[in-house]
Amino acid sequence: MRCDFCGTVFTEAEARPACTGCPLAGVCKKRKCPRCGYEVLPEPKWVKALKAWGGSIFAGYKANR
Amino acid sequence: MSASQAEVVTYPEPIEKALAQITTLLKGSYGLSPRTVALLLLQDDPEMHDLVKEREGSTYQTIAAIIDRTRETLREPVDEAVPVARQQKIAAIAAAAVTETAPAGAALADRISRLMMNPWTGTPLLLLVLYFGLYKFVGGFGAGTVVDFLESTVFDAHVNPWVNRLVDTYVPWAAIRELLAHDYGIITLGLRYAVAIVLPLVGAFFFVFAIIEDSGYLPRLAMLIDRVFKMIGLSGRAVIPMTLGFGCDTMATLVSRILETRRERIIATLLLALAIPCSAQLGVILALLAGRPAAVLVWAGVIALVFLFVGWLAAQILPDERPTFYMEVPPLRLPRLTNVLIKTYTRMRMYFLEILPLFVLASVLIWLGEMTGLFAALVQAVAPVVRAIGLPDQAAVAFLFGFFRRDYGAAGLYDLYTAGQFDGVQLVVATVTLTLFVPCIAQFIVAIKERGARVAFGMFLFVLVFAFGTGYILNAVLRLLGVSL
Amino acid sequence: MGSPNAGKSALFHRLTGTYVTVSNYPGTTVEVSRGRAVIGGREVEVIDTPGLYSLLAITEEEKVTRRLLLEEGVDLIVHVVDAKNLERSLHLTLQLIEAGMRVVLVLNMLDEAARLGLTIDTARLARELNIPVVGTVATTGEGLDLLRQVIAENVRVAG
Known part of the structure; x- marks a missing residue:
């Protein structure tokens, strides 16, 4: 994911998790940029799935060429 | 070799x-x-x-x-x-x-970027963004078109009468009838506030925000605010998290990253709780003020004053601040529609899942209060305060909602406004007071957890007094000047 | 290897495919990451070094990197530079060449350089420096196939 504030590219595992203390911390899917702390939205599952699907089609197309 | x-x-x-x-x-x-x-x-x-x-x-x-x-x-x-x-x-x-040519696009982006960060050009640009993005789009399109349709056409004309009839016909107990429908029912009030008022406004706001976010404007905004504040000798550092926060938790964490001592953090948390409307509240407030440019100006002016006050206070408590706030600014880019739509969708979904149970719970609590007479007593208790700032008694209900959640309170005001309960001055006083008003329950819980109960309650009291105090003064001044907004 | 924030870690991650922390904290690639990559049909060990600006080691990270260079018997150095800061980065490239290392120069973040109006003639640069030069965009993966190919051509068979 890419931070919308400072532009840092980071992986989900690197991101700081939802803020401690917030009652919604358990369900909140937002991630914090490891550099500036800005909240970055996760990609919805279906978007990820769609991208993976699109990627596989593209890969198949490339393999076929 | x-x-x-x-x-x-x-x-x-x-x-x-x-x-x-x-x-x-x-x-x-x-x-x-x-x-x-x-x-x-x-x-x-x-x-x-x-x-x-x-x-x-x-x-x-x-x-x-x-x-x-x-x-x-x-x-x-x-x-x-x-x-x-x-x-x-x-x-x-x-x-x-290496050949250094400035391609037209890049040079233009670079120029725009610099204009955005320069105080003299950046401030008008920011105002333009706010005017078109928030006022015109959220206030005009979101509130005027979408909410109007959902409120009057869908709920008022169809859903509510139908639900009321249905409940009246099939539910023999008055108490349950009140729980589900009528004035404060789960469906007629809780769901309506959530679906017909708050969600479209917040959605419109999220859409504009996603565009701003995707374009890379935010870091430039941070630089701009810092520079403007520095020009007038204030500390921009403490205000930046506020502007970028838009979610209470973000701002709280950012603040604790920037500020070192406990004292500073307490003061900052307090001031942030005071002056920053959460995004949902901002959407609804803009909707309320839509179509009354003068009212928007007064509202924005008061909030800006509070901002400056925060900057001034921060400058007092942060004497040895590092002189320059610098960050590498990622390139400006044209927002991608798919990105914007996905972000808007994600935020709306998260938001809706977060508020729906709360709105329903609020309806249940209000119902309980109604049943036990506690609600009426509370409204009675708050009414004098509300009257003191020149608002009709019914506004007390909205402020009680506001205790529960800021956006809920704003939705309550919206409801009263569409019912024709406010004139211009009252509208401005109400929105200003509500903007400054107490943090929602969630934020309050966080404050207790992070800063301790004593501090949290102290903060709560201060914000309460400050918000209504400002409302009182504003009302008095506006009435004295005889302005109609 | 390369200077801090040139995108070494991102590139490393791309090359090895194993899980590696991609960090952008200024100068925080303090630990050395190792990974394996199959390049040109051979398995190659790839080392991600801490950031450094010069062979004249001043910081702890630079010392670590130099020790790595001297002690690991490195076959090929992939010097990753931020294309936006080419001139500053070439100091190290020249030092590496001077030191008798086999160097491939990777111009990373070419997209951002292009946005700033910098056009870099990689072929010309390769001729001037007398080493292979590859342009990449580590975040999108552009130029990586070419980099793999160049690495395959330049890594000596072990031993």
């Missing part, structure tokens, strides 16, 4: 001579070319000196003598001469391989 490759850079004559002498003396193996080893020795690299002393034995003395002699003959220090020679070579290479 070929000789040509090892001699990439030609250094000044004395250095070259020393290099030649040292390289012939070096017998050990270093994993680096002798030329490099000699260069590092000439530049007094301690590690390399130790290594050579160890591996070359007595020859080291000879080498050391060469180094000393070179230093004497050379006009400038070796550690200057070496990089300078290298830089000349690099400049020649770069001149051959």
Whole structure:
């Protein structure tokens, strides 16, 4: 994911998790940029799935060429 | 390695001579070319000196003598001469391989970027963004078109009467009828607020925010605010998290990152809780003020004053602040529609899942309060305060909602407004008070957890007094001046 | 290897495909990451070094990197530079060449450089420096196939 504030590219595992203390911390899917702390939205599952699907089609197309 | 490759850079004559002498003396193996080893020795690299002393034995003395002699003959220090020679070579290479053309797009983006961060041009630009993005789109389109349709056409004309009839016909107990429908019912009030008022407004807001986010405007906004505040001798540092926060938790964490001492953090948390409307509330407030430009100006002016107050206070409590706030600004880019839509969708979904249970719970609590008479008593208790700031008694209900959640309170105001309960001045007073008003329950819980109950309650009281105090003064001033907004 | 924030870690991650922390904290690639990559049909060990600006080691990270260079028997150095800061980065490239290392120069973040109006003639640069030069965009993966190919051509068979 890419931070919308400072532009840092980071992986989900690197991101700081939802803020401690917030009652919604358990369900909140937002991630914090490891550099500036800005909240970055996760990609919805279906978007990820769609991208993976699109990627596989593209890969198949490339393999076929 | 070929000789040509090892001699990439030609250094000044004395250095070259020393290099030649040292390289012939070096017998050990270093994993680096002798030329490099000699260069590092000439530049007094301690590690390399130790290594050579160890591996070359007595020859080291000879080498050391060469180094000393070179230093004497050379006009400038070796550690200057070496990089300078290298830089000349690099400049020649770069001149051959790099062409610096400013492509139209990049130059334009760069110009815009600079204009956005310059206080004189950036401030009007920010106002334009706020005017078109928030006022016109959220307030105009979101509130005027979408909410109007959902509120009057869908809920008022169809859903509510239908639900009321259905409940009246099939539910024999009055208490349950009240729980589900009528004035404060789960469906007729809770769901309606959530679906018909808050969600479309917040959605419109999220859409604009996603565009702003995707374009890379946010870091420039941060720089702008910092510069503007610095110009007037205030601290921009404390205000930046506020502007970028838009979610209470973000802002709280950012604040704790920037501020060191407990005292500073408490004051900052307090002021942030006071002055920043959460995004949902902002959406609804803009909707409320839509179509009354003068009212927007007064509202924005008061909030801006509070902002400046925060900056002033921060400047008092943060004396030894680092002089410049600097961050690398990622490039501006044209927002991608898919990105924007996905972000809007994600935020709306998260938001809706977060508020729906709360709105339903609020309805249940209000219902309980109604049943026990507690609600009426509370409204009675708050009514004098509300009357003191010049608002009709019914506004007390909205403020009670506001205790529960800021956006809920704003939705309550919206409801009253569409029912024609407010004139312009009352509207402004109500929105200002509500903006400054207490944090929602969630934020309050966080405050208790993070800062302790005593501090949290103290903060709560202060914000309450400050919000209504400001409302009171504003009302008095506006009435005194006889303005109608 | 390369200077801090040039995108080494991102590139490393791309090359090895194993899980590696891609960090952008200024100068925080303090630990050395190792990974394996199959390039040109051979398995190659790839080392991600801490950031450094010069062979003249000043910081702890630079010392670590230099020690790595001297002690690991490195076959090929992939010097990753931020294309936006080419001139500053070439100092190290020249030092590496001077030191007799086999170097491939990777111009990373070419997209951002292009946005700044910098056009870099990689072929010309390769001729001037007499080493292979590859342009990449580590975040999108552009130029990586070419980099793999160049690495395959330049890594000596072990031993």
